[in-house]
Amino acid sequence: MxxxxxxxxxxxxxxxxxxxxxxxxxxxxxxxxxxxxxxxxxxxxxxxxxxxxxxxxxxxxxxxxxxxxxxxxxxxxxxxxxxxxxxxxxxxxxxxxxxxxxxxxxxxxxxxxxxxxxxxxxxxxxxxxALLAEPAKFFNKTGGPYQVFTPFWRALRAAARPPAFAPAPDRLEIAGGVAGEALDDWALRPTRPDWAGGLREAWTPGEAGAAARLAAFTQKAVFAYADTRNVPGVTGTSRLSPHLHFGEVGPWQVWRAALAAGESMHGDPLQRGVETFLSEVGWREFSAHLLYHFPTLPNAALKPEFDRMPWQDDAAGLAAWQAGRTGYPIVDAGMRELWATGWMHNRVRMIVASFLIKDLMVDWRRGEAWFWDTLVDADLASNSASWQWVAGSGADAAPYFRVFNPVSQGQTFDPEGTYVKRWVPELARMPKALIHAPWTATTAQLDAAGVRLGRDYPRPLVDHAEARQRALAAYAEVRGKDAAAT
The missing domain is CATH 3.40.50.620 (HUPs)
Structure with a gap:
């Protein structure tokens, strides 16, 4: 048997x-x-x-x-x-x-x-x-699914009871003689062109790779996570998302490791960085519960009125965004990191999503589809919930009138230009005061940095201030109120 x-x-x-x-x-x-x-x-x-x-x-x-x-x-x-x-x-x-x-x-x-x-x-x-709680059994006080993260997280955190760890067996009795197909025949890897060189350099798929990444994160970076998670120029996040998506590590393993790290290093399993990190594990969980209860989440706005948005059919803008050629350095750095490594820092994901949706007025589903094809951690629940969060149409959504300013976001979270210089090397010689808005530099400053706008690096696709007003007007029309005055 x-x-x-x-x-x-x-x-x-x-x-x-x-x-x-x-x-x-x-x-x-x-x-x-x-x-x-x-x-x-x-x-x-x-x-x-x-x-x-x-x-x-x-x-x-x-x-x-x-x-x-x-x-x-x-x-x-x-x-x-x-x-x-x-x-x-x-x-x-x-x-x-x-x-x-x-x-x-x-x-x-x-x-x-x-x-x-x-x-x-x-x-x-x-x-x-795969999850910390069963979506079919985890409800709010009224008996319905949670649609706001904070109460969801409080309830999940209070109910969390990690089960005993089950180690991998030393030996397995596997039935022999069962024929299978060859993995190479499934053609999962690219051949011509081979675009996966950056992925091979950045990642080690498999359970051992997941364990190594979890160990490295919980040894040091988790303790500063609350302060460094928004800084793309440093190694401040766990980068566990693809390992979690493919189940190479389970959420309870991550949970236990984070709490144990806080206890061993600080004598406090509730250490601030640990708790902030666990809340991000909670967001993954929240997204999965949303998809379970709202199966149209990847394709339709959770708040139906947002499906009336007057999206622009901007093929050129979408292509420039995909290629990292928008003229906004923090946006372009993120899109180039995505193409090279199959991953993007979470803060930058929010910035590039806001730019596509609100500066270019391109339907969030176009961005969702691009991420789906290019992310190694492409998870349907997290991807759709996060895109709708930025669009303002989802559960616990950011206010629809919040439009990320790509310049100030870059200046705040990449103040030295470290991240931009890595992924947009043509701007590497720009002084940090100008690197997030190179079009504001004088001719002499551009010459000194070896940058010719429109040739070495593109001019901005849109004027952000004008694009912001256009987005707010569109949202106001959909919502039936003056969003710009909010």
Whole structure:
């Protein structure tokens, strides 16, 4: 007898509830990953996500083989509704286990699959390996889903009870002789052109890479997180988001590690940096709960009136934004970091999103789609909730009349121009007083910095002050009030 362990967004061996349940049966396991290009419809993984998935699956297979002489991860492609029952019959499995996903199509598919397996006489069990609380059981005082982060976070923080850590097993009994497909045949990595060089340099997909990054962050950076998380020119954030998205580390592992760091270094698990960091883990959780309760979140404004916004069909502006050629250095630095590494600092994500939505008046869904294709941590819940937050149309949204000024944001959070100089090297010789607004420099200052506006670096696509007024007028029309006077 065997137990089928269906890996999905839980590509790890430690703290994996489904794997632990399978091992508790004492039967040999069949670890499987099913690749279905069509399961998510329009939200199938983008290029950067596919690159990461290849590395993560390869790492998981190696981790399994290190613990067994019989085999590793079985790869199958197709519709999970057909692949999983067929593989169970092929291997004689009487039990199928997996960790839950919370995207709308996954919820529907998994429910139908569980019912079908049970109808065939198999035991089908699912577990929570991705979140701190089950969205279907976590409600506000009126019995509805939370739509404001602060009360959500207070309730989650008060209810948090980390379960005991389940380490990765030293040995695994894996059923041998189960044929699988070759990972390379799935063509998840780019070939020509190979645009992934920066991703390879920046990241190590897999459980070991996640553990190393978590350890490095909790040894030092977490304690200053409250002060440095908004400064893109320093290593002040955890960069755990892609590892969490692919389940190479679980949220409880991150939670325990952060609290333990505060206790060991400061004798205070509630140390300010630790608490601020945990609240960001809470925002990830909040986003997942929103998507679960509001499945149209990626495509439609949570506040319907915002779908009446008079968006501009600005193909040239969108292309300049995507390429990091807007003429606003902090925006361009962020977009170039994204293209090079598949990641962008969170403060800068807010700045570039505000610029696209409110300076260029381009529909937030166009930015969401670009991030979806280019981010290694492209998570449907976090991506859609965050874009709607900036647009003012989502839950707990920033006030719609808040329009980030890309110049003052750069001056505040990158005062030395460190971040801009790294990602916009043509401005490296600009003095820090001018680097966030090079068009204000004199001809002599531009000459001294070796910058010719319009050739070496573009002039601004729009005048921010004018663009801000245009955005406020549009929002006021949609909201039926004078937003500009707010």
């Amino acid at each position: 065997t137990v089928l362990v269906w890996f999905r967004r839980d590509l790890r061996l430690s703290d994996n509830p489904a794997l632990q349940a399978a091992l508790a049966t004492g039967e040999a396991i069949v670890p499987v990953y099913v690749h279905d290009n069509n399961e998510a419809g329009d939200w199938r993984p983008g290029g950067a996500s596919r690159w990461w998935l290849h590395g993560s699956l390869s790492a998981l297979d190696a981790d399994l083989r290190q613990r067994s002489d019989a085999g590793g991860l079985v790869l199958r492609s197709g519709r999970a509704e057909a692949v999983i029952p067929a593989l169970a019959a092929e291997t004689g499995a009487r039990t199928v286990v997996w960790n839950r996903r919370y995207e709308p199509w996954a919820v529907a598919r998994d429910g139908a699959l569980k019912a079908a397996l049970r109808a065939d006489g198999l035991e089908a069990r699912s577990f929570n390996g």
